[in-house]
Structure formats: structure tokens, C-alpha cells
Amino acid sequence: MIKNILKGIQAYTGSLALISKLKLWKYFFIPIIISIVTATLIGLSAYGLSDNLGRFLAKIWIWDWGKETFTSITSFIGAIIIIAIGLILYKHIIMALSAPFMSPVSEKIEAHLTGVEKHHHRKTTFQEQLWRGIRINMRNLGKELLITIPILLLNFIPVVNIFSTVLLFLVQAYYAGFGNMDYTLERHFKYRESIQFVRRYKGVAIGNGIVFMLFLLIPVIGVILVLPMSVTASSLNTVNILKEENRLGEHKTLA
Helix, strand or coil, rough: CCCHHHHHHHHHHHHHHHHHHCCCHHHHHHHHHHHHHHHHHHHHHHHHHHHHHHHHHHCCCCCCHHHHHHHHHHHHHHHHHHHHHHHCCCCCHHHHHHHHHHHHHHHHHHHHHHHHEEECCCCCHHHHEEEEEEHHHHHHHHHHHHHHHHHHHHCCCCCCHHHHHHHHHHHHCCCCCHHHHHHHHHHHCCCCHHHHHHHHHHHHHHHHHHHHHCCCCCCHHHHHHHHHHHHHHHHHHHHHHHHHHCCCEEECCCC
């Protein structure tokens, strides 16, 4: 697991150079706009809702003594909850809507790594890629929320909340990496086969997602670079794994 997590992280080191070498920036124009707009809308919503949630949670403290302190604590917890849910929604929205634009990126990286122009993989249209992205991310959104809500409740327990925050970060990272890996997997596997593949290589998904989440901590630049960097890194890892498993299928060599 640790080895695969490191593999997922290390793939980022050559991503920026590879994007420029293969002239992939043009494919990221619309996804970057989607990322900026989504981040802005969710950020503004989170800013307005965090205080309201904190005051709502403070109502459970019925005593006068310690009311101010408890309100401060609930406001902080409310902010964490809103930010966590906001990040979950953000990444699934941008990954779902960007799917048709990211598939060509992944395909060009695959051709570069294998020296193959065209593989005999599954043929999918723009609409099919978009639906696949929505389906995968809706499935992951539901799963992630089911796991996240109990973890958020642990934030009310002193000391335990330190570990729950780390666990929350890793869960978010896993599903971010999952979505990035599927841009490559959709050409080779059906829906359920892709899910099984990512489960086997969950460490790689977590490693990719860790850097994805850290990018979002960088103001402005983070939401611009997060998709180009994470998708490229994930494509590198996923294609290499498929090569190692001899699962790329028959192909036609470049002239």
C-alpha cells in the first residue's frame, strides 16, 4: 500500500514537462474554466453557510455558562463540515463534467508511453464519455458521503478529531484518484471492471489524490493546475500498470 501511494505521488514529478512535450494544454482549457467556476460558486456558498451551521449546532448547548466558547467550537466544526462537503462536491463535479476532455489527454499519454498510435480498445463517443464520468462520480459521491458523515461526527470528540481529520483527507484523496484513473480505464474496461481495478490499486489512487487535494490549498493556481497535473500523473501510473499486466490488448505500431 505505502509503495503504491508513493508511486501515485511520484508520477507528478514529470507531469508538467510531459504536458508541454505532448502539447496537451489545449485540452485543459474548458476543464480549467469548469474548475474555476465550480470552485468560486462552492467557495462563496461555503463562506455564507459555515457561520449559519455553527450557530445551528450551538443550539444544542442549553446552558448559559460556556455558551460563547461552545459557539466558537461549533463555528469551527461547522466550517470544517462545509469545507469537507464543498471539496467533495467540487471534485466530483469537475471530474464528471471534464471526462470527455480528459479522455483524449489520457489516450495521447498512452500512445506516448507505448509507442502505439491506436489500440483496439473500447470506442466511446463524447456523450458516452460524459455519461460514464457522471455515473462514476455519482457512484463515488454517494459512497464518499456515507463514509464522510460518520468521520465528521468524530470531530466532536477531542483528540480523536485529529485522527478523523487525517482519515477524512485520505478518503477524499482516494476518490479523487479514483476519478482520475477512470479517464484511462474507460477505454479498456467496463464500469464494474474499472471499479475492481481501482480497488486493487487503491494505494495509487490515494497517492494521486493526496497531491490533488494539496493543490486545492494553493489559492487560485491550485484550481487551475489541479486537473492538468493530476490527470497526467494518473494516466502515467494507470497506463504503466496496464502495461505490466499485459492488459493493453492488441495494437497497431506507429509508422
